[in-house]
Amino acid sequence: MRKQRAAAIDPIAEQGVGRADFRPDAMVITPTCTGSQYGPSQPIFTQDHLPVRPHMADIRRRRLLLGAAGLLPLLTAPAALAAMSTPRQSAGPFYPTEPPLDDDNNLVRIHDGEVASGQISDLRGRLLDLNGRPLSGVRIEIWQCDANGRYRHPRERGRSPIDPAFQGFGHAVTDEEGRYRFRTIKPVTYPGRTPHIHVAVRPKGAEPLVTQLYVAEEPRNTSDFLYRRIPEDQRHLVTAAFLPGNDPQGPLQADWDIIFGAVEASG
Numbered sequence: 001m002r003k004q005r006a007a008a009i010d011p012i013a014e015q016g017v018g019r020a021d022f023r024p025d026a027m028v029i030t031p032t033c034t035g036s037q038y039g040p041s042q043p044i045f046t047q048d049h050l051p052v053r054p055h056m057a058d059i060r061r062r063r064l065l066l067g068a069a070g071l072l073p074l075l076t077a078p079a080a081l082a083a084m085s086t087p088r089q090s091a092g093p094f095y096p097t098e099p100p101l102d103d104d105n106n107l108v109r110i111h112d113g114e115v116a117s118g119q120i121s122d123l124r125g126r127l128l129d130l131n132g133r134p135l136s137g138v139r140i141e142i143w144q145c146d147a148n149g150r151y152r153h154p155r156e157r158g159r160s161p162i163d164p165a166f167q168g169f170g171h172a173v174t175d176e177e178g179r180y181r182f183r184t185i186k187p188v189t190y191p192g193r194t195p196h197i198h199v200a201v202r203p204k205g206a207e208p209l210v211t212q213l214y215v216a217e218e219p220r221n222t223s224d225f226l227y228r229r230i231p232e233d234q235r236h237l238v239t240a241a242f243l244p245g246n247d248p249q250g251p252l253q254a255d256w257d258i259i260f261g262a263v264e265a266s267g
Helices: 054-068 072-076 078-084 232-238
Strands: 120-128 139-143 169-173 179-185 196-202 209-215 252-255
Touching: 139 179, 169 179, 209 232
Parallel strands: 120 252
Antiparallel strands: 120 179, 139 169, 139 196, 196 209
């Protein structure tokens, strides 16, 4: 019998929740994960309100302060825009050499196989331009090592066994409100590196944004050579907290907005 492909994680909802039910101002989302360890009808997360994005609050506060000082026009300078956007970082040596057969946004299950080891996590957020406007229809890719610290790559020479259930690479496409979502694991250490997730944003007709996402309050961050290259006042732009959701038995929740693109003149 032909195996069924595991359902991808919808940025808005999974089974039982339609896009018409979504209201970004005040909402309750209780999607289910078909065929997962959580069962066919058990909610995987509940969200009462959209979280406040700390770095977007920082951007708004910075604009207010600069506006009060008469310096707001300087925000159009390249250096000022770069300071507000998500910092770029190296892609590293383990980007897939060929696309995997299963590359959806659910990295913890390949087709209808077993669930991967590790702390299952929902990574979600929005892709925004420098005006805070959503960017829709943009491909976002992530790749990371499994719970044993192994990448799915021919150049990777780790000694721990590779988790056959972990996809290692996935992609999502932002919806009309710029939202994306991945089901993955909380990143773990790799030899010589603090826990991180590689990210590539690939808008059509523009240079990709490649960066890395780090775990908030991870003590190994400050000794990581790539993390330390990021200016201290920009590190929050590539950091997310992986926290328990409303269901103690459910996945961790990590919210992270990606800031990308040119500022457009306001009408």
